[in-house]
Amino acid sequence: MNGFANWAVHFFMLDEGPLIWLSDFLIGCATIGIIVALTYFKLWKWLWDNWLTTVDHKKIGIMYLIAAVLMLFRGGTDGLLMRAQLSWPNLHFLNADHYDQIFTTHGTIMILFMAMPAIIGFFNVAVPLQIGCRDVAFPYLNAISFWLFFAAALLFNLSFVVGGSPDGGWTSYPPYVENVFDPGPGENYFLVALQITGIGTIATGVNFLITILRMRAPGMTMMRLPMFTWSVFITSIIIVFAFPVLTVALALLLIDRDFGSHFFTVTGGGMPMQYINLFWIWGHPEVYIVILPAFGIFSEVVSTFSHKRLFGYSAMVVSMIAIAILSFIVWVHHFFTMGAGPGVNSFFGVSTMAIAIPTGVKIFNWLFTMHKGRVEFTSAMLWAVGFIPNFLIGGLTGVMLAVPPADYQYHNSYFLIAHFHYVLIGGTVFGVFAAIYYWWPKMFGVLLDEKLGRWHFWMFMIGFNICFFPQFFLGFMGMQRRMYTYPAGYGWGIINLISTVGAVLMGVGFLIFVWNILWSARFGQRDTTGDPWDGRSLEWATTSPAPEYNFAIIPTVKGRDAWWLMKKTGESINGPKGVPFRPIHMPNNSGRPIIMSLFFFIAGGGFIFQWWVLAIIGLLGVLVTMAQRSFEYHDHHYIPVEEIEKTEAAAGRL
Amino acid sequence: MKPSGRRVRSLFIIVGLSMLALAGCDDPKYMPVLSPQGPVARSEYYLILYSFIVMLLVVLGVFVIYFYVITKYRARPENKDYVPPEIEGNTKWETIWTVIPIIIVIALAIPTVAVTYKLVKPPKVEAATTAATGKSLTIDVIAEQWKWVFKYPAQNIETVNYVNIPAGVPVNFELTASGPINAFWVPALGGMEYAMPGMNLKLWLEADHPGTYQGRSGQYSGRGFAHMTFNVNAQTAADFAKWVQTTQQTAPKLTQQAQDQIQKPGLLSKPLTFSSTEPQ
Ligand code: HEM
Numbered sequence: 048m049n050g051f052a053n054w055a056v057h058f059f060m061l062d063e064g065p066l067i068w069l070s071d072f073l074i075g076c077a078t079i080g081i082i083v084a085l086t087y088f089k090l091w092k093w094l095w096d097n098w099l100t101t102v103d104h105k106k107i108g109i110m111y112l113i114a115a116v117l118m119l120f121r122g123g124t125d126g127l128l129m130r131a132q133l134s135w136p137n138l139h140f141l142n143a144d145h146y147d148q149i150f151t152t153h154g155t156i157m158i159l160f161m162a163m164p165a166i167i168g169f170f171n172v173a174v175p176l177q178i179g180c181r182d183v184a185f186p187y188l189n190a191i192s193f194w195l196f197f198a199a200a201l202l203f204n205l206s207f208v209v210g211g212s213p214d215g216g217w218t219s220y221p222p223y224v225e226n227v228f229d230p231g232p233g234e235n236y237f238l239v240a241l242q243i244t245g246i247g248t249i250a251t252g253v254n255f256l257i258t259i260l261r262m263r264a265p266g267m268t269m270m271r272l273p274m275f276t277w278s279v280f281i282t283s284i285i286i287v288f289a290f291p292v293l294t295v296a297l298a299l300l301l302i303d304r305d306f307g308s309h310f311f312t313v314t315g316g317g318m319p320m321q322y323i324n325l326f327w328i329w330g331h332p333e334v335y336i337v338i339l340p341a342f343g344i345f346s347e348v349v350s351t352f353s354h355k356r357l358f359g360y361s362a363m364v365v366s367m368i369a370i371a372i373l374s375f376i377v378w379v380h381h382f383f384t385m386g387a388g389p390g391v392n393s394f395f396g397v398s399t400m401a402i403a404i405p406t407g408v409k410i411f412n413w414l415f416t417m418h419k420g421r422v423e424f425t426s427a428m429l430w431a432v433g434f435i436p437n438f439l440i441g442g443l444t445g446v447m448l449a450v451p452p453a454d455y456q457y458h459n460s461y462f463l464i465a466h467f468h469y470v471l472i473g474g475t476v477f478g479v480f481a482a483i484y485y486w487w488p489k490m491f492g493v494l495l496d497e498k499l500g501r502w503h504f505w506m507f508m509i510g511f512n513i514c515f516f517p518q519f520f521l522g523f524m525g526m527q528r529r530m531y532t533y534p535a536g537y538g539w540g541i542i543n544l545i546s547t548v549g550a551v552l553m554g555v556g557f558l559i560f561v562w563n564i565l566w567s568a569r570f571g572q573r574d575t576t577g578d579p580w581d582g583r584s585l586e587w588a589t590t591s592p593a594p595e596y597n598f599a600i601i602p603t604v605k606g607r608d609a610w611w612l613m614k615k616t617g618e619s620i621n622g623p624k625g626v627p628f629r630p631i632h633m634p635n636n637s638g639r640p641i642i643m644s645l646f647f648f649i650a651g652g653g654f655i656f657q658w659w660v661l662a663i664i665g666l667l668g669v670l671v672t673m674a675q676r677s678f679e680y681h682d683h684h685y686i687p688v689e690e691i692e693k694t695e696a697a698a699g700r701l
Numbered sequence: 702m703k704p705s706g707r708r709v710r711s712l713f714i715i716v717g718l719s720m721l722a723l724a725g726c727d728d729p730k731y732m733p734v735l736s737p738q739g740p741v742a743r744s745e746y747y748l749i750l751y752s753f754i755v756m757l758l759v760v761l762g763v764f765v766i767y768f769y770v771i772t773k774y775r776a777r778p779e780n781k782d783y784v785p786p787e788i789e790g791n792t793k794w795e796t797i798w799t800v801i802p803i804i805i806v807i808a809l810a811i812p813t814v815a816v817t818y819k820l821v822k823p824p825k826v827e828a829a830t831t832a833a834t835g836k837s838l839t840i841d842v843i844a845e846q847w848k849w850v851f852k853y854p855a856q857n858i859e860t861v862n863y864v865n866i867p868a869g870v871p872v873n874f875e876l877t878a879s880g881p882i883n884a885f886w887v888p889a890l891g892g893m894e895y896a897m898p899g900m901n902l903k904l905w906l907e908a909d910h911p912g913t914y915q916g917r918s919g920q921y922s923g924r925g926f927a928h929m930t931f932n933v934n935a936q937t938a939a940d941f942a943k944w945v946q947t948t949q950q951t952a953p954k955l956t957q958q959a960q961d962q963i964q965k966p967g968l969l970s971k972p973l974t975f976s977s978t979e980p981q
């Protein structure tokens with residue numbers, strides 16, 4: 048019994064001190080609170096019927112976004128903890144082990160559990176509406192993708208309080224992460240959680256690829272697609288090619304750790320450099336997976352709020368294709384210092400610089416979309432306008448990093464940290480905020496408050512620059528990333544302190560954002576027209592929020608900026624008057640995706656703690672739920688004409 | 702709301718703050734990357750400077766257009782009735798802003814490739830060499846958890862967590878590791894390279910003058926990584942020869958016990974010196 052108690056204390060990390068106790072307490076409170084609230088307001092059935100079993104792309108998109116905002120909070124808290132520890136030399140607020148775990152979870156969560164669900168959330172929210180169809184190509188698979196992501200995120204976050212977090216960095220290089228140097232379940236959490244969410248992401252890539260290829264409304268040719276949909280199309284292709292590489296890398300490393308193989312070990316003929324190559328063959332395209340959709344968002348927002356057509360549409364498409372291709376031949380720039388020789392380094396250096404060319408074309412096209420426009424600085428537009436200079440700094444320091452001999456000096460330093468936060472925050476996070484302000488009325492039928500939105504933008508943008516700009520200098524001063532502390536006497540202290548102040552301002556910006564959501568939910572202006580921004584693409588043609596079937600009659604598209612054209616010619620989205628409605632074919636809800644992901648979760652736990660019985664139960668459950676789907680014959684229903692008429696009448700479209 | 706005004710002001714504040722932080726940091730000790738103390742670091746520094754200037758020109762160019770566009774074409778009550786023209790694109794302008802980046806990339810690529818090739822060759826000998834140094838010195842570097850071991854094969858000397866080199870003589874560091882990957886970095890003398898198990902990478906460095914330069918690990922390798930620092934002491938050729946001789950005569954031999962101590966994960970309280978490189 049005593050042995051068990053000891054084991055449990057260690058397993059639940061109760062011997063790790065107040066940070067863990069506090070987390071346990073907060074998690075406990077939140078869980079109990081949610082359960083009590085759901086029970087008290089009798090919401091369980093509503094939750095299950097409307098959300099947990101839904102296959103509606105709009106609702107799945109919203110669930111992705113909620114998860115992404117929660118993960119931004121978690122990752123941001125990690126960031127603030129690290130900034131607190133680094134704010135002055137020789138602090139002991141966090142010890143080395145804790146700091147190592149926190150930068151690992153911060154990086155992993157921000158990229159895979161914040162940026163990814165945020166952009167995939169907007170794939171879901173906007174793409175089917177923009178191409179004028181009723182759902183994605185595979186709605187059931189879409190639900191599975193979401194729940195796999197969700198199970199993985201839960202598993203990964205659990206590591207904080209059960210068994211210990213990974214501490215190998217988000218890049219997780221062997222041999223450090225092999226069992227010899229890094230025992231315990233932490234690293235397994237990383238490998239298993241990424242594996243599970245990766246499967247979901249590949250499915251998402253396939254889903255949107257097919258959706259955009261096959262489900263476009265009549266007349267919506269590829270060269271009439273809204274630019275955001277184009278970016279999703281290209282991103283999906285990158286996902287389909289890049290993610291399987293990650294799957295392989297993670298699997299090999301997990302086999303090393305769980306079953307004692309020697310793919311990447313020091314002894315037994317392993318080759319750690321192989322992992323590093325595999326990781327970045329996925330990892331570099333991954334950063335384009337999170338930035339290209341942001342480019343798409345900015346294209347929509349800039350054109351809408353300049354009240355002007357997007358400048359250089361074809362050039363925008365071609366440059367995205369060029370970026371996508373180049374993104375697969377630059378991965379070595381992440382390890383110029385691995386001694387591949389001058390030929391290899393020169394090739395990858397120059398190919399990396401070349402990405403600046405199509406990116407530059409895009410920047411100029413955005414600028415010239417605003418040129419001669421009437422630029423309205425709404426909150427969404429502020430993020431787009433703020434993006435240009437911030438991303439420019441990120442991109443150009445990226446070009447500086449692409450010079451191999453210079454990179455020998457910048458590598459892994461705070462110069463790099465500053466660079467990638469400029470692209471990830473200045474690009475992706477700004478893009479996600481722009482999209483949130485832009486599509487919020489479409490998702491919820493309510494506008495976010497503009498005044499709070501401005502406060503949010505300025506606070507976050509200024510804080511961001513105060514936090515990360517000084518870090519370029521820290522890099523020149525010789526400060527490396529992943530150092531949990533540093534001695535006095537190098538002049539690093541004051542710069543780090545400034546940086547920490549900036550991080551706090553970003554935190555305040557985030558709180559204003561949360562306040563804006565709450566405030567607007569209660570007092571926000573309702574969007575009764577469905578088209579609050581005088582929009583150009585088809586999502587603005589339907590009600591806010593869109594009805595379950597999106598469009599009562601699938602619109603016929605006559606050109607680019609389809610809805611803009613319809614407005615100019617006075618056409619109705621439902622076509623000429625008197626065209627009768629027909630029953631609409633829709634997929635059924637299903638509880639199986641969430642149950643299947645529960646089995647993935649169980650199997651994941653098995654692989655993490657090497658409890659093979661659990662792993663087998665989980666995998667069997669996955670197989671059974673998959674097989675069941677094959678025998679499901681009634682997976683769709685029809686929305687009757689009367690119901691459509693009622694909905695359309697309420698929207699004033701009859 | 703006046704975004705452009707506030708934006709300019711915030712920009713000034715940020716730049717001002719950074720400058721303030723940097724004032725009083727012109728001591729080379731504070732900015733090792735920007736005050737190179739050897740030929741390798743110097744080539745890298747010139748490339749950094751060159752690429753920075755080119756990028757600064759781009760930033761300035763784009764910012765001019767950017768601020769022009771967002772101030773001139775802002776929506777104002779006066780231009781409420783202005784209907785923007787629908788412009789598809791403009792081949793002439795689009796060609797211009799494709800060609801300019803291409804030229805910039807080429808201008809950057811040429812020196813980049815040249816220096817990348819140059820750095821794999823030893824830098825020039827700058828000082829009179831002696832028997833102790835030869836025309837170039839080879840030192841084997843092993844990254845342990847979490848310390849740096851330096852073996853002088855020709856001199857049969859081993860040091861831990863510091864390394865002495867002759868100034869003005871190219872030093873060939875041969876990098877490897879016994880466990881996790883680390884990166885060997887002496888910012889004042891030159892950029893880093895990985896020390897990896899089972900691999901043997903060469904890194905040429907040279908110090909212009911005698912002096913002490915700090916090195917550290919550039920690649921995270923676990924708990925003690927932040928403390929993986931070492932000093933590089935560059936000495937005159939004569940001083941170096943003297944140090945080699947006294948070390949060979951007076952330093953203890955490397956024992957098995959000391960070897961085990963070095964290989965065990967952990968930190969050392971002070972640097973070590975031995976007059977042999979294999980445990981006796
Ligand atoms: C709230 C704002 C943020 C703050 C204060 C912040 C701060 C930090 C800090 C202090 C580090 C660790 C530096 C080190 O010791 O190596 C770090 C690393 C990192 N951050 Fe952030 N960050 C923020 C937002 C983000 C966002 C939005 C992303 C991605 C979308 C991101 C991605 C990363 C990654 C990938 C790493 C590297 C982790 C690793 O070394 O394995 N961060 N960040």
Ligand SMILES: [Cu+2]
Binds near residue numbers: 334377378381
């Ligand atoms: Cu990359």
Ligand SMILES: [Cu+2]
Binds near residue numbers: 466467
């Ligand atoms: Cu980058």
